[in-house]
Amino acid sequence: MEELGSAVELLRRRVEAAEKELADLKTQLAQAEKDAQDAKRKQTSNGTWKWPLQAQEYERYGRQMILPGFGVEGQLKLKNSRVLIVGAGGLGCPAAAYLAGAGVGTLGIVDGDTVEASNLHRQIAHATSRIGATKAQSLSRYLYDLNPLVEYKLYEEHLTPQNAQDIVSQYDLVLDCTDNPATRYLISDICVLLGKPLVSASALRTDGQLIVLNCPPAPQGAKGGPCYRCVFPRPPPAASILSCGEGGVLGPAVGTMGVLQAGEAIKIIVRGHHVQGDFPSESIPPPSLLLFSTPLSGPPSLRTVRMRSRRTDCFACSASSNLTLENMSDGSVMDYVQFCGGAPSPDTTLLADERISASEYATRLAGVSKDHFLLDVREPEHFAIASLDGAVNVPFSKWEHATKVSEDGVAIRPDWFPPTLPEDAPIYVVCRVGNDSQLATRRLKDMGLDCDGKRFIGDIRGGMRAWKEEVDKTMPFT
Ligand SMILES: [Zn+2]
Incomplete structure (x- = not known):
């Protein structure tokens, strides 16, 4: 017991000595740093530092300063x-x-x-x-x-x-x-x-x-x-x-x-x-x-x-x-x-009753694809990463200008349109964040595909982003 006590005492004294030495070293370091700074300041004010850039700048920028046509002049222009x-x-x-x-x-x-x-x-x-x-x-x-x-x-x-x-x-x-x-x-x-x-x-x-x-x-x-x-x-x-x-x-x-x-x-x-x-x-x-x-x-x-x-x-x-x-x-x-044409694709193109929320679509319609047509108008790269069940991908960019507007009330059916879709089966359009889907919905109506009001055509408000927020948080959104 006595031996242990003296060992503890010995260690305590060694720690104290080491702490004192550390404190002394810190004081010396602070003094040395101050001296070095003073010396540098003195050197500069005495004019003995005769170079236009500081030592560390020559070191840091040397490799570009030696480029022909660059030089110290170029470096000084950059610095200024x-x-x-x-x-x-x-x-x-x-x-x-x-x-x-x-x-x-x-x-x-x-x-x-x-x-x-x-x-x-x-x-x-x-x-x-x-x-x-x-x-x-x-x-x-x-x-x-x-x-x-x-x-x-x-x-x-x-x-x-x-x-x-x-x-x-x-x-x-x-x-x-x-x-x-x-x-x-x-x-x-x-x-x-x-x-x-x-x-x-x-x-x-x-x-x-x-x-x-x-x-x-x-x-x-x-x-x-x-x-x-x-x-x-x-x-x-x-x-x-x-x-x-x-x-x-x-x-x-x-x-x-x-x-x-x-x-x-x-x-x-x-x-x-x-x-x-x-x-x-x-x-x-x-x-x-x-x-x-x-x-x-x-x-x-x-x-x-x-x-x-x-x-x-x-x-x-x-x-x-x-x-x-x-x-x-x-x-x-x-x-x-x-x-620049205003904010691109304002989100006020469609009326409220031409739109459906993502959660409403999820509870009422998702998966029941034979009763309606779900058209995804995003680019195929987006569609390939994640899409809704039953969605058919026809990018808006591919048919926006390729399809005609109906002038005589007869519906114009593009070749991708499902030929057996009943006249009263609704069409829902989805895109990335709900802008293109509105323009596409408007376009489908202009093509006469709403069959004089017999068919509902509308979009999913907020697109796939809303789907992720409201319905499926795991869905990758790009
Ligand atoms: Zn000009």
């Missing part, structure tokens, strides 16, 4: 530059990563969305552990880890005509990494009005495109690079616009476009073309549209199409333009959503 990324998604993630890695001085990130699991196959700077966080926050955490020397400014909101001037005016160059046409026109317009070059890209399915706009920047009516409206004066028809959620997208395809955007941005800054000024015309690459494609069935391809310079009748950048910062923010000359 302020770049804005609008959209922290499939394009914005890789673009931001390469710009942060390259050492731009300030990187602004605009995005009002939050991270979802369905983003992660392509939006690689986000993380499973950050699902539910804002995309701006999530991306900045990745970037800070990559390069803490960059200043990150976050805007956890969407870019609007009202906030665009405040945000964009603080930057030298803008990257359009969004995926909707209304925002594309807005970004282009504000870049013209504020004289900022714009690197614009888009991607869908296995294809992408890239174009450098308003570069070098120039006032309205002056000689400068074309704007988005010069290249695309009219938006695509609203009905033809597919988002990544509906059309699908290959992660590396959109990632490639984001990487190319970062490359163009770095080159513009290193060449000094992000500031307004007179440049020798041979130093400015002619405007061109780069088209990238990497089909699942074949090898990837890159193609460049030369573009013309500014249009003399451009709504935004020509001498005759009426667009100003004031009327942009008050919306008096341009309603961006309206210009």
Whole structure:
């Protein structure tokens, strides 16, 4: 017992001694760190640090600075530059990563969305552990880890005509990494009005495109690079616009476009073309549209199409333009959503009594397919992942324009229409989220298939998404 007691006492003394030694070491470390900092400060203030960049910057950026034409000058231009990324998604993630890695001085990130699991196959700077966080926050955490020397400014909101001037005016160059046409026109317009070059890209399915706009920047009516409206004066028809959620997208395809955007941005800054000024015309690459494609069935391809310079009748950048910062923010000359055809497929096409809820269909009709016809108008890739019992898949895109409207009241029966369906057997239409199903329902009626009101034709409100929420939570929804 006595022996044990002295062993405990011995150990206690050794722990105390070790703790004292640790405390002494910590004090010494703190003093050494302070001395090192003081020495560095003194060295800098004495002018003995004669190099334009800090030691850690030479170490970090050395491999790009030794590129012919890049040099310390290029690195300093990057360090003094302020770049804005609008959209922290499939394009914005890789673009931001390469710009942060390259050492731009300030990187602004605009995005009002939050991270979802369905983003992660392509939006690689986000993380499973950050699902539910804002995309701006999530991306900045990745970037800070990559390069803490960059200043990150976050805007956890969407870019609007009202906030665009405040945000964009603080930057030298803008990257359009969004995926909707209304925002594309807005970004282009504000870049013209504020004289900022714009690197614009888009991607869908296995294809992408890239174009450098308003570069070098120039006032309205002056000689400068074309704007988005010069290249695309009219938006695509609203009905033809597919988002990544509906059309699908290959992660590396959109990632490639984001990487190319970062490359163009770095080159513009290193060449000094992000500031307004007179440049020798041979130093400015002619405007061109780069088209990238990497089909699942074949090898990837890159193609460049030369573009013309500014249009003399451009709504935004020509001498005759009426667009100003004031009327942009008050919306008096341009309603961006309206210009792009309004919100795609508004959910008010059908009346309430032409629709049925997913749960109502489930309790009354599901599985009793011989009494009615259930038409699924999604694309076959969606249908193949999950569908309702008895549903027949005929994508709306395949028959929307191929079928005629009945003019004499006689029903037009397309070849996929079940020939033995009784005249009074109802037709239910289902799609992904309940937009196409309304248009398809309307179309079936226009084709005279409601047999003068004898047959009910309606859609399942909210589509397969509603089915998952209300009826079958296990159903995969894509
Ligand atoms: Zn223009």
